[in-house]
Amino acid sequence: MREIEQVWTLSNAPEPADAARTYFVQVDQSKCESCGECENWCATGAIQPADGKNGPRTVVDPAACLNCGQCLYHCPFGAIYEGVSFIDMIEKALADPETVVVAMPAPAIRYGLGEPFGLEPGAYVGGKMFAALRKLGFDYVWDNEMTADVTILEEGTELVKRIKKEVDKPLPQFTSCCPAWIKFVETYYPDLRDHLSTCKSPIGMLGPLAKTYGAEKTHIEPAKIFSVSIMPCVAKKFEGLRPELSDSGFRDIDATITTRDLAYMIKKAGIDFKSLPDEKADPVLGDSTGAATIFCATGGVMEAALRFAYEAVSGKTLKDVNLTAVRGEKNIRSADVPIPGGPTVKVAIVYGIDQAKQLCDEVRAGKSPYHFIEVMTCPSGCVNGGGQPIPPGTRMADKSPLEKLRFALRRTFNSRATV
Amino acid sequence: MSITRLTRRQFLKAAGATTAFAATGLSFARTAYAAAADYLQKRLAAIYKHDAEMPLRKSQDNPMVKALYKEYLEHPNSHFAHHLLHTHYVDRSDGLKKLKAKGAKLKM
Numbered sequence: 410m411r412e413i414e415q416v417w418t419l420s421n422a423p424e425p426a427d428a429a430r431t432y433f434v435q436v437d438q439s440k441c442e443s444c445g446e447c448e449n450w451c452a453t454g455a456i457q458p459a460d461g462k463n464g465p466r467t468v469v470d471p472a473a474c475l476n477c478g479q480c481l482y483h484c485p486f487g488a489i490y491e492g493v494s495f496i497d498m499i500e501k502a503l504a505d506p507e508t509v510v511v512a513m514p515a516p517a518i519r520y521g522l523g524e525p526f527g528l529e530p531g532a533y534v535g536g537k538m539f540a541a542l543r544k545l546g547f548d549y550v551w552d553n554e555m556t557a558d559v560t561i562l563e564e565g566t567e568l569v570k571r572i573k574k575e576v577d578k579p580l581p582q583f584t585s586c587c588p589a590w591i592k593f594v595e596t597y598y599p600d601l602r603d604h605l606s607t608c609k610s611p612i613g614m615l616g617p618l619a620k621t622y623g624a625e626k627t628h629i630e631p632a633k634i635f636s637v638s639i640m641p642c643v644a645k646k647f648e649g650l651r652p653e654l655s656d657s658g659f660r661d662i663d664a665t666i667t668t669r670d671l672a673y674m675i676k677k678a679g680i681d682f683k684s685l686p687d688e689k690a691d692p693v694l695g696d697s698t699g700a701a702t703i704f705c706a707t708g709g710v711m712e713a714a715l716r717f718a719y720e721a722v723s724g725k726t727l728k729d730v731n732l733t734a735v736r737g738e739k740n741i742r743s744a745d746v747p748i749p750g751g752p753t754v755k756v757a758i759v760y761g762i763d764q765a766k767q768l769c770d771e772v773r774a775g776k777s778p779y780h781f782i783e784v785m786t787c788p789s790g791c792v793n794g795g796g797q798p799i800p801p802g803t804r805m806a807d808k809s810p811l812e813k814l815r816f817a818l819r820r821t822f823n824s825r826a827t828v
Numbered sequence: 829m830s831i832t833r834l835t836r837r838q839f840l841k842a843a844g845a846t847t848a849f850a851a852t853g854l855s856f857a858r859t860a861y862a863a864a865a866d867y868l869q870k871r872l873a874a875i876y877k878h879d880a881e882m883p884l885r886k887s888q889d890n891p892m893v894k895a896l897y898k899e900y901l902e903h904p905n906s907h908f909a910h911h912l913l914h915t916h917y918v919d920r921s922d923g924l925k926k927l928k929a930k931g932a933k934l935k936m
Binding site (some may be wrong): 429451452453454455457469470471472473516520521529530531532533535555557558559561562563565566567570591592594595596597599602605607608609613614617618621622653654656657692693694695696697698699700701702703705706709713716717720721727730731736738766788789790792793800801 | 871
């Protein structure tokens with residue numbers, strides 16, 4: 410085990426066939442102080458006292474866990490570890506001159522990667538991120554924001570078809586970018602699978618495009634490509650291993666790392682991140698738009714989709730792209746969006762699995778008034794995902810003396826209850 | 829340990845601790861929450877700031893996306909786009925049923 414930006418991690422890279430039985434998140438019971446903070450963040454109850462009372466916690470079974478990682482993000486004792494890491498595999502690929510290693514960074518990375526290097530929270534470091542990836546030895550840097558845009562065209566078109574009843578798929582349509590949300594539907598609401606957009610997530614699209622279109626355009630043999638998904642997310646490690654993601658004729662995604670993993674690799678390589686110049690992604694699969702970058706915020710996918718659907722349905726230019734009606738901090742929001750020459754689209758935006766469950770129950774009961782629902786598991790979206798740098802003040806050593814006392818009392822009370 | 833069997837001394841100790849817990853819990857939970865929210869707001873604000881600074885702000889205007897469809901995928905939801913970019917979902921409820929049959933208790 411090694412410590413990666415305040416999270417202990419096993420050096421275990423499972424095969425796709427074993428992914429469903431792998432613990433992506435687990436508790437080191439020798440470090441767990443039984444404070445119960447993790448349970449506050451776990452909607453499914455997958456994390457619970459191992460003794461059934463109030464002792465050290467454990468993830469009961471991979472079948473129940475969504476791999477969102479919010480528990481390990483918030484554990485004051487750093488007692489929850491990641492069970493999967495592809496860092497060794499990537500370093501091997503980078504060292505092999507025959508392998509063409511492709512980096513595919515998600516939108517949220519550029520709003521989090523600065524923090525481990527002492528920059529302000531939210532500092533935009535997209536340019537330095539591209540430069541750092543090249544310094545690490547990646548042969549191509551293709552931007553996941555590019556396929557966020559592709560996702561909008563695919564998912565927006567699908568939505569219009571569902572509304573016009575051109576396809577035999579039900580409404581509302583749910584977004585399908587968030588891997589913890591997808592696993593939630595597959596596990597807890599499998600009867601609602603037809604409501605999920607059939608679109609792969611943006612990284613699920615970039616993997617196969619890198620090994621087909623990208624390879625063709627840059628004259629690389631696709632078999633030589635090793636594609637690395639870089640995500641603010643632990644659950645994306647599971648998504649990358651889904652056996653069905655092999656439509657390029659190869660594994661679409663060869664390895665997945667988090668923002669923390671990338672920061673670890675940059676520090677390990679001795680790269681002075683703060684003084685790097687601003688660079689751009691590589692051509693063919695490297696352009697981005699504002700619609701793509703907001704994918705990592707709650708309401709962002711919805712706003713991007715509406716910027717597209719408005720023009721696609723009405724044939725008119727959307728003059729003010731700031732659709733503030735779908736922005737906000739509340740964990741359930743809704744809006745009616747009139748489209749000239751089309752219907753008034755009823756949308757809902759939700760983050761948190763507890764809230765998503767309420768909307769699932771509505772859909773199951775046939776009472777959902779919406780056309781399109783955006784779901785993200787993590788609070789406020791991917792930018793606060795389980796794979797992002799741990800905010801200061803989260804771990805006990807960072808807490809104020811009175812916060813420490815509060816946790817000490819909570820621990821005492823928890824252990825008293827077992828007497 | 830039942831509350832009726834507590835000694836007077838134990839009762840006072842527990843009551844004091846409960847009061848302290850409630851007091852510190854409330855005020856410090858609020859401070860901690862505010863600090864975390866502030867952190868989050870900074871990350872969120874940065875995203876919308878960057879969006880507003882981008883020369884292109886609609887997915888359909890991305891030049892490389894246009895080229896991708898023109899040269900390769902034809903149009904959104906084309907047969908080929910479906911092959912490469914769309915997927916199906918698995919029913920995973922079996923694992924959950926087995927787990928519950930073994931007596932595991934979950935929140936849902």
